[in-house]
Amino acid sequence: MFELLKEQPKDKILALVQTFREDKRPGKIDLGVGVYKDAEGRTPIMRAVKKAEQLWWNAEETKAYVGLAGDPAFSDAMIDLVLGDAVPRDNVAAVATPGGTGAVRQAFELIQMANPNARVFVSDPTWPNHLSILKHLGMEVVLYRYFDSESGSVDFNGMLEDLGGMRPGDVALLHGCCHNPTGANLTMPEWDAVIALLNDKGAVPMIDIAYQGFGEGLEADAAGTRAVVKGCPEVLIAASCSKNFGIYRERTGILMAVHHDAARKALTQANLAHLNRQNYSFPPDHGARLVTLVLGDATLRADWEAELEAVRQGMLDLRTQLASELQRLSGSDRFGFVAQHRGMFSRLGLSPEKVEELRRDHAIYMIGDSRINIAGLNAQTVPILAKAIVEVGA
């Protein structure tokens, strides 16, 4: 049987992690995978998370199963974090999932169960796993224009034009904030225009929010999602705790399904639990527990928010420094968008050949589409990157 298996396409982001590890050159710079790193290149356990872990080590009395949906207290805390008071709690069905990826996967499966004819409209470009999971599930994908690589900003006219082709019941996958891979995001008036268009078309928004707190701040980063929830009758939201709590390997995420009408919620909730049961029964608990503890304790929460804010500010400073260094060395404003982008990523708009040259001649690793992870830089490596970009003539 096994001989019938076919080779599968590699995850280019994870493949780059391996190539970087094998590179023996001192001073090599990793701007690849989207993992936060501090100025020393470490991915620290956040203080409040560590504290919650210590508290829980003492308090935990059993490892017996939780429920199929995970602990309802986790759902309550996350719904509050992501949606605030945009919608009554009673209108939201939710299940814990293994990471944001688990939530994305369950959302696509739910769409397929509800409406096998739904097409999923996906930004061009998007996180590669969106496309590979949709392909794996055999779902129809339609790309919508999103990024203008000349200006480094959102091609909003193109986006609206392409979303204009949606049919009732189609799904529009939107990044809640900190678009991966481009770093270019919608303004509030643009969110409002998308909401109006989706309602006009009878299409359903699905929001993937994996970087809340990394862009403009916890509240501002959720503003687009909250506007959608207020403005559209039905919304799916896949949220990840990997980045903003720094608990990548604990696999912590949540899928929310927002209803206009609370009476409809029970059926969706039962379907979400059913989906969890078919795929892995119970979602992981440890990371969800830490998140619940941190969000539920005023002191831990304040410390977490402060540390997250420092992380965000650090990335903003690196953006400003990189944009001005590129301006200084190239004498042009071409890369000014780096300071306007938000989140961990910016797509620089370099050709694959230039990306390869940077790797070969300068030991600087970025994804082939010229996406950089800003957090892979520090004050010392920003000038090195800027000089190399100018040197390869990008």
Ligand code: PLP
């Ligand atoms: N969605 C996007 C756009 C992402 O960049 C990520 C990244 O890690 C995720 C979802 C989910 O991550 P995880 O499954 O590690 O929570």
Ligand code: TYF
């Ligand atoms: O885009 C990124 O780099 C992050 C991390 O299969 C990631 O989202 C990368 C690849 C992958 C899962 C997560």
